[in-house]
Amino acid sequence: VGGDVTATPESDDNEYLCPVTIGGQTLNLDFDSGSSDLWVFSTSTPSSEQQSHTIYNPAKSSTFKELNGFTWQISYGDGSGASGTVGTDTVTVGGLTVKNQAVELATAVSSEFVTDSANNGLLGLAWSNLNTVEPTQQQTFFANAGPQLQQNVFTADLRHDQPGSYDFGFIDTSKFQGNLNYVPVDNSQGFWQFTVDGYAVGDGATGGNSFSAIADTGTTLLLLDDNIVSDYYSQISSAQNSNSAGGFVFDCTEDVPDLTLQIGDYAAVVPGSLLNFSQNGDGTCFGGIQSDGGQGFAILGDVFLKAQFTVFDQGNVQLGFAPK
Numbered sequence: 001v002g003g004d005v006t007a008t009p010e011s012d013d014n015e016y017l018c019p020v021t022i023g024g025q026t027l028n029l030d031f032d033s034g035s036s037d038l039w040v041f042s043t044s045t046p047s048s049e050q051q052s053h054t055i056y057n058p059a060k061s062s063t064f065k066e067l068n069g070f071t072w073q074i075s076y077g078d079g080s081g082a083s084g085t086v087g088t089d090t091v092t093v094g095g096l097t098v099k100n101q102a103v104e105l106a107t108a109v110s111s112e113f114v115t116d117s118a119n120n121g122l123l124g125l126a127w128s129n130l131n132t133v134e135p136t137q138q139q140t141f142f143a144n145a146g147p148q149l150q151q152n153v154f155t156a157d158l159r160h161d162q163p164g165s166y167d168f169g170f171i172d173t174s175k176f177q178g179n180l181n182y183v184p185v186d187n188s189q190g191f192w193q194f195t196v197d198g199y200a201v202g203d204g205a206t207g208g209n210s211f212s213a214i215a216d217t218g219t220t221l222l223l224l225d226d227n228i229v230s231d232y233y234s235q236i237s238s239a240q241n242s243n244s245a246g247g248f249v250f251d252c253t254e255d256v257p258d259l260t261l262q263i264g265d266y267a268a269v270v271p272g273s274l275l276n277f278s279q280n281g282d283g284t285c286f287g288g289i290q291s292d293g294g295q296g297f298a299i300l301g302d303v304f305l306k307a308q309f310t311v312f313d314q315g316n317v318q319l320g321f322a323p324k
């Protein structure tokens with residue numbers, strides 16, 4: 001048994017949305033390997049915050065069950081957040097069904113979510129020890145689906161400005177080139193966390209110290225240690241760290257170097273074309289590489305994941321990467 005679902009990018013590849021059916025109602029959700037709550041806009045969300053979102057109505061589901069007194073509250077690295085109540089329902093993703101999945105109903109969402117009308121909630125794909133439900137922590141959709149999967153994995157094939165896919169329970173070898181390169185995962189903090197052994201800018205030599213990183217499908221950019229960020233942008237003559245733009249920008253006419261992250265024996269190349277992330281409208285462009293804010297691990301978000309086929313292996317607690 002498995003599932004295959006299309007991941008459609010918002011403008012500027014800001015995030016990727018996938019159709020999820022909950023109690024017979026289909027909503028587009030943001031699949032997030034950086035958190036572990038499945039939450040949705042619902043009839044419990046204040047109407048002023050519902051705006052043009054698709055909402056889930058538990059009253060219309062014959063399989064919804066309230067978890068009385070259960071609550072959740074989550075805050076994300078970008079400062080956004082949400083909170084609410086909890087129930088269970090039947091959740092289907094790309095043909096893969098989990099019964100009695102914890103579904104978290106938002107009774108409050110931060111402004112970032114209110115204004116992002118394409119995003120009707122999140123489906124967390126990190127490890128369940130990060131789930132925020134109280135008094136009893138809940139399992140993720142992927143954790144619940146694990147026992148019924150042919151292979152206890154999901155894969156991410158995110159694309160620039162075109163639909164990609166998430167597959168659950170199998171590895172589609174037509175989606176990547178060569179062999180998969182596996183690296184062990186430390187899931188003690190609940191993330192898909194692993195070690196990067198070095199980096200190279202452009203066709204320069206691989207150097208630097210090894211560092212910790214997480215694979216996060218819910219983060220847009222590639223967030224790295226300040227020293228690496230400075231080293232990278234020192235190769236782009238017009239690059240500057242702009243407060244108004246919120247990070248490093250450079251002239252759009254510049255030739256932007258690749259970045260290679262050495263992961264074990266695997267050299268993960270992020271092409272310069274993906275590192276010129278978006279136009280600011282004034283002739284400058286916003287970089288796909290930005291600071292990780294000094295939080296102790298790098299965040300390999302969609303800018304990185306667009307350049308790799310990635311296997312999130314729950315059974316063997318490892319990540320696999322291959323070029324596409």
Ligand SMILES: CC[C@H](C)[C@H](NC(=O)[C@@H](NC[C@H](O)[C@@H](N)CC(C)C)C(C)C)C(=O)N[C@@H](Cc1ccccc1)C(=O)OC
Nearest residue numbers: 030032034035074075076077078080130216218219295299
């Ligand atoms: C359960 C909380 C989840 C796991 C939350 N996860 C995250 O914030 C990670 N993923 C972030 C999400 O992918 C986010 N970008 C989704 C969008 C739609 C809002 C970051 C760290 C890469 C977290 O760590 N939140 C921190 C807040 C934080 C994190 C990073 C920096 C600063 C502050 C917290 O509250 O931890 C208890």
